[in-house]
Amino acid sequence: MKNLFLLILIFTVQRAFSQQEMKADEQNGLLRIKITDMKGKARENEEVSFMGTQSKKTFSGISNRDGRFTILLPKGDVYKIKITAIGGQTDYSTLSIPAEPGIYSGELVIKFELPSTITLEDVLFKSGSATLESSSHKSLNELADFMKRKQNLEIEVAGHTDNVGSEESDLILSQKRAESVKNFLISKGVAENRMIAKGYGQSQPVEDNSTETGRKKNRRTEIRVLKQ
Numbered sequence: 001m002k003n004l005f006l007l008i009l010i011f012t013v014q015r016a017f018s019q020q021e022m023k024a025d026e027q028n029g030l031l032r033i034k035i036t037d038m039k040g041k042a043r044e045n046e047e048v049s050f051m052g053t054q055s056k057k058t059f060s061g062i063s064n065r066d067g068r069f070t071i072l073l074p075k076g077d078v079y080k081i082k083i084t085a086i087g088g089q090t091d092y093s094t095l096s097i098p099a100e101p102g103i104y105s106g107e108l109v110i111k112f113e114l115p116s117t118i119t120l121e122d123v124l125f126k127s128g129s130a131t132l133e134s135s136s137h138k139s140l141n142e143l144a145d146f147m148k149r150k151q152n153l154e155i156e157v158a159g160h161t162d163n164v165g166s167e168e169s170d171l172i173l174s175q176k177r178a179e180s181v182k183n184f185l186i187s188k189g190v191a192e193n194r195m196i197a198k199g200y201g202q203s204q205p206v207e208d209n210s211t212e213t214g215r216k217k218n219r220r221t222e223i224r225v226l227k228q
Contacts, residue, residue: 028072029097029104042067047084052077123221130176144188154227159199162215175199
């Protein structure tokens, strides 16, 4: 999953020997994380993970109402920073915690906005029907978990088809497919009043329908963010 956010990373890291840094030690660096939107407003209940490229261990935190959390990361590793969002996690940057003597601490500010539209690449249906392929469940389960954590999020599930078939039949099919996704999310505990299902049929292609590659791109399910 790519390009889900606009992201700015601003970090300053310093060695310190203050009594205020009691949670940091010679083995672990302390990071104070702040997450905001692009205007600086705190983002609550956002999950950020740090995966060590050497240790392969992942450390995660979820922001409080002030957009903050604190995390300890073992020194001597380079961490991939991932943000959990609609459809899964996305890599954005890396952060090195050097294996230097002393107490290591710093601040990391992450600013991002959810995009208005996200295509769920892994959400697929059986040919000519609104029955979800079982391979779609992982992505939709992640979306359900995300929405249950982000209680203010409201979405439109938008269904689209290629141009094989009549406009009328494709419009009906795309509506049924959007409703299938919505019903799956409801079954996982997402409130129905936070979602709208709408089918667009052939009317909004993103690629040329004259090729199989183009038609495959046009057969898609999108999540459109209405409120976050």
